[in-house]
Amino acid sequence: MTALVELRDVSVDYAGHGGSVSAVQNVSLTLGENETFGLVGESGCGKTTLSMALMGLLPSSARVTGQLLFRGQDLLAMSEAERRQQRGDELSMVFQDPATSLDPTFGIGYQVAETVRAHRRVSRGESKARALALLREVGIPAAESRYADPPHRLSGGMRQRVVIAAALANDPSLLLADEPTTALDVTIQAQVLDLLAELQRKHGTTILLIAHDLGVVAQICDRVGVMYAGQLVEVAPVVELFAAPRHPYTRALLEALPSRGRRGRSLRVIGGQVPDLSDPPSGCRFADRCPHRMDVCATVPPLVDSDSRRRIACWLDPATRATAGLPPLPAAPTPDAPIAVGPS
Amino acid sequence: MTEQTRTVIDRDPAPLLEVEGLVKRFPIRRGLFGSGAVHAVEGVDLQIHAGEVLSLVGESGSGKSTLGMCVTGMSTPTAGRIRFAGEDVALASRRGRADFRRRVQPVFQDPRSSLDPRWPIERTIREPLDAYRVGSSVERTARVAELMDLVGLPRHFASRQPRELSGGQQQRVAIAAALALRPELLVADEPVSALDVSVQAQILNLLDELRNRLKLALLFIAHDLSVVEHLSDRVAVMYLGRIVETGPVERIFSAPEHPYTRALIDAIPHADPGRKMSRIRLTGEIPSPVNPPSGCRFHPRCPVAVDRCSTEEPQDTQFDEGHSAACHVAAAGLAQRRSIISTISEGATS
Numbered sequence: 001m002t003a004l005v006e007l008r009d010v011s012v013d014y015a016g017h018g019g020s021v022s023a024v025q026n027v028s029l030t031l032g033e034n035e036t037f038g039l040v041g042e043s044g045c046g047k048t049t050l051s052m053a054l055m056g057l058l059p060s061s062a063r064v065t066g067q068l069l070f071r072g073q074d075l076l077a078m079s080e081a082e083r084r085q086q087r088g089d090e091l092s093m094v095f096q097d098p099a100t101s102l103d104p105t106f107g108i109g110y111q112v113a114e115t116v117r118a119h120r121r122v123s124r125g126e127s128k129a130r131a132l133a134l135l136r137e138v139g140i141p142a143a144e145s146r147y148a149d150p151p152h153r154l155s156g157g158m159r160q161r162v163v164i165a166a167a168l169a170n171d172p173s174l175l176l177a178d179e180p181t182t183a184l185d186v187t188i189q190a191q192v193l194d195l196l197a198e199l200q201r202k203h204g205t206t207i208l209l210i211a212h213d214l215g216v217v218a219q220i221c222d223r224v225g226v227m228y229a230g231q232l233v234e235v236a237p238v239v240e241l242f243a244a245p246r247h248p249y250t251r252a253l254l255e256a257l258p259s260r261g262r263r264g265r266s267l268r269v270i271g272g273q274v275p276d277l278s279d280p281p282s283g284c285r286f287a288d289r290c291p292h293r294m295d296v297c298a299t300v301p302p303l304v305d306s307d308s309r310r311r312i313a314c315w316l317d318p319a320t321r322a323t324a325g326l327p328p329l330p331a332a333p334t335p336d337a338p339i340a341v342g343p344s
Numbered sequence: 345m346t347e348q349t350r351t352v353i354d355r356d357p358a359p360l361l362e363v364e365g366l367v368k369r370f371p372i373r374r375g376l377f378g379s380g381a382v383h384a385v386e387g388v389d390l391q392i393h394a395g396e397v398l399s400l401v402g403e404s405g406s407g408k409s410t411l412g413m414c415v416t417g418m419s420t421p422t423a424g425r426i427r428f429a430g431e432d433v434a435l436a437s438r439r440g441r442a443d444f445r446r447r448v449q450p451v452f453q454d455p456r457s458s459l460d461p462r463w464p465i466e467r468t469i470r471e472p473l474d475a476y477r478v479g480s481s482v483e484r485t486a487r488v489a490e491l492m493d494l495v496g497l498p499r500h501f502a503s504r505q506p507r508e509l510s511g512g513q514q515q516r517v518a519i520a521a522a523l524a525l526r527p528e529l530l531v532a533d534e535p536v537s538a539l540d541v542s543v544q545a546q547i548l549n550l551l552d553e554l555r556n557r558l559k560l561a562l563l564f565i566a567h568d569l570s571v572v573e574h575l576s577d578r579v580a581v582m583y584l585g586r587i588v589e590t591g592p593v594e595r596i597f598s599a600p601e602h603p604y605t606r607a608l609i610d611a612i613p614h615a616d617p618g619r620k621m622s623r624i625r626l627t628g629e630i631p632s633p634v635n636p637p638s639g640c641r642f643h644p645r646c647p648v649a650v651d652r653c654s655t656e657e658p659q660d661t662q663f664d665e666g667h668s669a670a671c672h673v674a675a676a677g678l679a680q681r682r683s684i685i686s687t688i689s690e691g692a693t694s
C-alpha cells in the first residue's frame with residue numbers, strides 16, 4: 001500500500017474560555033492510495049476535527065501539532081497559499097448537510113461549473129460541458145434540464161449527488177466525506193454509498209469516510225479506524241474489525257448494536273460517560289469505563305502494529321505492552337469477556 | 345392454518361388502540377394556481393394491543409409523525425376514527441378526552457426540546473402530576489423518586505438542569521415525565537435517533553423493560569430498521585401516507601411481501617461486511633405527497649410493477665394471520681400459490 005496521507009502523532013486542541021479542549025490526541029494513521037478508509041466513533045470523539053485538520057480548515061482557535069504528511073510533504077510546514085493550492089488540486093470534501101454546501105440562489109449546474117472554473121482555466125462553455133458530465137456521472141437524471149434548477153427543487157439525495165459532483169470537479173486524490181449519508185433515508189443512503197464506491201473504483205480516489213453508523217462503514221470501506229474521546233484506539237481491515245474487535249471499546253460498541261442475533265435479549269450497555277475533553281484523563285481515555293483497567297492504563301497507550309494488518313492502542317495488547325517493556329499478559333481476555341460495568 | 349393454532353395466535357381480542365381509515369391533510373396555498381393539500385396520511389388502519397410494540401417505519405415524509413400526532417391527540421384527523429380502549433376519542437366528553445391524553449403519552453426525538461432548560465429535572469418529571477393533581481404533595485415527591493428509579497436515573501440528579509445531563513439521561517428524564525401519569529400507550533417518535541449507539545442501547549433496553557414490567561404498549565416510530573427489528577412485535581411500513589404492509593416482525597424482516605418493504609430491508613447497512621447490501625436497489629425519489637402518483641403510489645419506483653399498477657390502487661391482501669400487504673403482484677403470487685396448492689390437494693383426494 002503506497003501511502004497518500006500519513007498522520008504522525010497529530011493532536012488538536014481548541015482554545016476556549018476556561019481552558020482548552022483536547023479534541024484529538026496523538027493520532028497516527030496512514031491512508032493508502034486507492035483506499036476507502038472509514039473513521040467511526042461516537043459524537044464528539046474528534047472525527048470532524050481530524051478531517052478538518054487534514055483540509056487545513058480548522059478555526060483559528062485550534063492548535064495542531066504533530067506531522068500531517070501528504071505524498072510525503074508536511075502540510076503543517078506549508079504556507080497558507082501553498083496549502084490552498086494543494087487543497088484545490090488534491091482534496092475535496094463532502095459534508096453531512098447538502099443544504100449548507102450549496103448556494104440556494106444559484107442553479108445547481110452553474111455551481112458545479114463554477115467549481116470547475118475555480119480549479120481550471122477553462123472557457124464558460126467548457127466548464128458547462130464538464131459540469132454536465134459530472135452531474136451525469138453522479139446520476140442526476142436529465143442533467144441538462146435540471147442544470148438551472150436551484151437546490152431546493154431537488155430532494156436531499158439529489159442535492160447530495162450535486163455536492164459530490166462539485167467535489168469531483170478537481171479530480172481529487174483524496175475525498176473526505178463527513179457523514180455524507182446521515183441526513184438521508186436508507187434507500188437513498190444506499191444509492192449514495194453505491195455511488196461513492198463506484199467513483200472510488202473508477203477514479204482510484206482515496207476516500208476517508210466519516211460515519212457514526214458502523215453499518216455504513218462496513219458496506220464500502222476497506223479499513224476502519226475507531227476513535228474514542230480524541231484517541232484512535234484501533235485500526236483494522238473492515239472484515240477483521242467486525243469479526244474480531246480487539247480493543248475493549250470497539251468490542252463494547254459492537255455489542256451495543258442491535259442485530260439479528262440479539263433480538264429479545266438486552267443490548268450491552270457501556271457504563272459511565274465519555275470523559276470531558278476539557279479535562280481528559282491523563283492515560284487511556286476509555287479507562288473509566290473499561291472493565292480491564294490496570295495501573296498502567298494511567299499512561300496513554302500508544303497505537304502500534306499488533307500484527308501486519310491491525311493497529312491497536314490498549315495495554316492489554318502484547319504489542320502495546322512491548323513498547324513499555326511490559327511482558328504480555330498471561331491470558332488475554334477473550335472477546336466474550338463481559339464489557340458491561342456499573343450503572344448506566 | 346387450523347382453528348386451534350389460530351386461537352393460540354389471537355391474543356387479547358380487544359385492541360388498546362384502534363385506528364380506522366385515518367386521513368390527515370394539510371391545506372396549502374400554491375402560488376397563482378389556487379390551493380391543494382399535502383396528503384400526509386391517507387386512510388390508515390392499525391391496531392395496538394396492551395403490552396405490544398408496533399413500529400412504524402418508512403422514508404422521510406411518509407406520514408409517520410403525522411400519524412403519531414393524531415394518535416396522541418396533538419393533531420386532529422381530517423377523517424377517520426381513533427378508538428382507545430374501545431371508546432371513540434372524537435366522541436368522548438371533555439373528561440373522556442382528558443383521560444385519553446393521560447393514558448397516551450408522547451416521547452420525542454430530541455429530548456432537549458421536550459425539557460424546559462431552566463427546570464431541574466425533578467420539576468419536569470413532577471409537572472404532569474401537578475397538572476393532573478395526582479395525590480398529595482408528599483405522594484408526588486415519592487412518585488418522582490420512583491419514576492427516576494424506574495428509568496435508571498440516580499436520585500441525586502433530581503436537582504440537576506437538563507444541560508448537566510448527557511443525551512441519554514435527558515431522554516430518560518423525558519421518558520420518566522411521560523410515564524408519570526401511568527399511561528398505557530407511549531407514542532415514541534424517533535426516541536433514539538439523536539443518540540449515540542451506546543446511549544441508544546440504554547434507551548432501547550429501558551423501553552423493552554418498561555413494556556415487560558408495566559405492560560406498556562408502544563407505537564415506536566423509527567427509520568433505523570435494525571432498531572425496529574430488535575424492539576418490535578409487529579411492524580407497519582408506510583409509504584406516502586399509506587400503510588403498505590403490516591405483520592409480525594420476524595415475517596416482515598425475513599419474508600416481506602411488498603416490494604417497497606423488501607427494498608427497505610435490503611438497504612439496511614449491516615455492521616457485518618460479509619453481508620452484502622441491497623440486492624434490490626430503488627431508483628428515484630419519494631414523490632410529492634401533494635400529488636401522489638395514480639394507482640399504486642409506489643409504481644414509479646417499483647422494480648416489479650405491471651401495467652395495472654399505474655391505474656388501479658392495490659387493496660390490502662391478507663397473506664397470513666396478522667400479515668397483510670397492498671400490492672397487485674404480491675396478491676397475484678399468493679393467488680397462484682393457493683391455486684397450485686388446491687390443485688395438488690384436489691389431485692391427492694381424487
Ligand SMILES: Nc1ncnc2c1ncn2[C@@H]1O[C@H](COP(=O)(O)OP(=O)(O)OP(=O)(O)O)[C@@H](O)[C@H]1O
Binds near residue numbers: 014016042061
Ligand atoms: N470550534 C471548537 N471549539 C471548541 N471545541 C470544539 C470545537 N469544535 C469541536 N470541539 C470539540 O471537540 C471535540 C471533537 O469534536 P468533533 O466535531 O471533531 O467530533 P465528531 O467526532 O465529528 O462528532 P460528531 O459525530 O458529533 O460530528 C468535541 O468535544 C467538541 O465539543
Ligand SMILES: Nc1ncnc2c1ncn2[C@@H]1O[C@H](COP(=O)(O)OP(=O)(O)OP(=O)(O)O)[C@@H](O)[C@H]1O
Binds near residue numbers: 402410
Ligand atoms: N403542519 C404541516 N403543514 C403542512 N405539511 C405538513 C405538516 N406536517 C407535516 N406535513 C407534511 O406531511 C407529510 C408527512 O410528514 P411527516 O412529518 O408525518 O413525515 P414523517 O414520516 O414523520 O417523516 P420524517 O421521517 O422525515 O420525520 C410531509 O410531506 C410533510 O411535509
Ligand code: SF4
Binds near residue numbers: 247286290291
Ligand atoms: S488501555 Fe487499559 S483502560 Fe484502556 S482500553 Fe486498554 S485495558 Fe482498558
Ligand code: SF4
Binds near residue numbers: 670
Ligand atoms: S402494486 Fe405494483 S407498483 Fe405497487 S408495489 Fe405492487 S407491483 Fe409495485
Ligand SMILES: [Mg+2]
Binds near residue numbers: 047049
Ligand atoms: Mg462530526
Ligand SMILES: [Mg+2]
Binds near residue numbers: 409410
Ligand atoms: Mg417524523
